């Protein structure tokens with residue numbers, strides 16, 4: 271039987287930001303009568319039209335209660351919920367009373383549903399009175415957010431997946447989409463667009479490209495400054511669009527003027543002919559989409575890199591039109607949903623910044639007890655504050671910062687000495703859970719219900735089709751229980767996730783006629799949806815308001831942007847090298863990335879045997895030249911060392927890297943294998959505008975073991 275009948279969207283995949291629709295069916299095996307869950311793509315979901323990649327189609331293998339956290343645990347011992355919730359609330363209250371609201375912090379996750387995020391953000395920013403609530407989305411796309419805000423006045427992704435179907439040219443920058451966003455990559459291939467891949471290393475994606483520019487890591491901004499210069503020189507500017515709909519073009523052009531093709535080719539270490547082939551292809555392809563993700567964002571200059579790409583689209587007027595646009599793709603299933611409710615410490619709620627007017631407006635909707643008055647600590651600073659003792663109580667939900675943060679082992683050590691660490695998760699044995707005083711059992715995919723927003727601004731339902739296991743509870747329920755114990759009863763008295771969603775929709779449109787930027791994220795047309803409509807929610811792209819009751823496929827079609835002037839802003843970009851540079855002691859550059867069949871720190875994909883077949887253990891890809899130089903044989907165990915730590919991986923000698931570079935996947939951790947946490951190698955440099963850490967390349971040395 272269909273678990274969800276008579277409605278269009280079933281549930282959505284919990285992995286990447288493509289946000290594929292998933293149909294789950296329950297079938298009884300012949301003979302034995304055993305019930306099994308079958309997973310297939312939802313043919314009616316516009317993100318994937320029935321297709322799933324290997325991770326999504328293996329979801330059924332990840333279900334089951336084996337290895338789950340089924341009861342609260344306090345100091346390593348099982349306890350009941352009353353004890354656990356009283357402990358959480360009393361520790362937060364004691365800390366706030368003794369040291370003030372800024373001594374506590376929440377660290378959230380793109381795995382949470384929007385409703386979970388909403389109540390966590392509301393509790394911190396409207397009732398505890400601090401904005402120390404950040405999310406692992408900081409590590410994923412916060413530079414894209416900062417760049418969109420600089421260029422468009424709001425964190426508003428202009429494109430739709432449909433634009434990939436219509437493009438003549440797709441430029442993939444810092445993305446191995448064939449592995450990380452496979453269903454979107456299949457769409458690009460089906461559309462028969464020309465593909466240009468800009469990536470320091472060879473990948474499954476670059477193998478399919480018409481042009482692969484294996485640039486020097488971190489040199490992307492120079493490449494796109496050079497493109498802007500080239501487009502100008504060869505008369506490809508849309509001067510009408512620039513004049514009517516943008517500002518600051520002259521400054522951007524001045525910054526790009528020195529980037530001749532010859533200078534770019536040398537700076538980026540690419541052949542001049544190949545570079546010119548790309549520039550010419552971009553110049554002559556009117557319908558072009560630039561598609562980028564962590565390779566651009568995880569950088570100490572990620573915001574500038576984003577803006578250098580956006581500049582080229584503004585200069586050619588290739589935005590707001592079918593088959594065009596600068597398209598940042600999120601890594602996580604609900605990275606965008608978290609942004610919508612203010613999950614980033616520098617945002618208040620519903621895409622609002624911390625202005626006096628916004629603080630007042632949100633405070634009135636929430637009937638707030640104590641509003642945060644300014645931005646809180648971003649992820650790297652937040653864990654630095656845990657280490658320094660400035661933050662004395664931290665609640666981490668559905669994420670594993672002891673593996674994913676730069677200098678990860680230092681983060682784990684900081685958590686171990688923090689007076690109060692609360693972790694909500696569905697499993698008890700992550701590297702972060704091991705640092706917790708209190709472990710709270712949360713429901714997970716297949717059990718939770720709420721909404722998520724994918725990379726094209728499309729809000730979809732994620733639905734539970736399994737009973738809550740053991741004593742697990744939904745994240746929003748746990749947060750509301752703690753809020754009530756802190757004395758905030760009425761504001762957290764929700765009956766259901768639908769109640770939370772309706773309040774979120776009200777807030778998104780509340781008095782937003784006073785600020786142009788706030789109209790970007792407006793879903794006020796959904797403020798009065800019934801429980802039944804919420805249950806049968808048809809996936810929609812925001813804004814969803816009176817002007818666009820059926821959602822909005824593409825932004826800026828009218829040339830109007832969300833800046834005060836209504837014009838898009840060019841940004842003058844000065845290309846800068848990554849901060850982590852090789853030296854005599856650390857002469858190699860290690861690139862980090864993802865594998866085809868694994869997701870984040872493997873807490874879910876690691877449960878499916880067939881997903882481990884692709885790669886069973888931490889790998890280290892070594893160029894034959896470096897293998898010879900450092901005396902490393904294929905399949906040999908290798909020790910990698912940086913200024914911050916060490917990593918052990920099994921060598922794969924391959925020329926997919928350029929000489930002098932290595933590659934290691936991010937998925938394993940010290941919890942799964944000895945010295946297997948790659949991000950432990952990273953020095954925590956961050957982008958000054960977005961706070962996103964430089965997590966793509968680290969300077970290292972290697973030796974065989």
Ligand code: SF4
Pocket residue numbers: 283284285286287288289290318321322323324325326327450451452453454
């Ligand atoms: Fe779709 Fe991404 Fe899930 Fe694969 S991992 S099924 S591409 S959402």
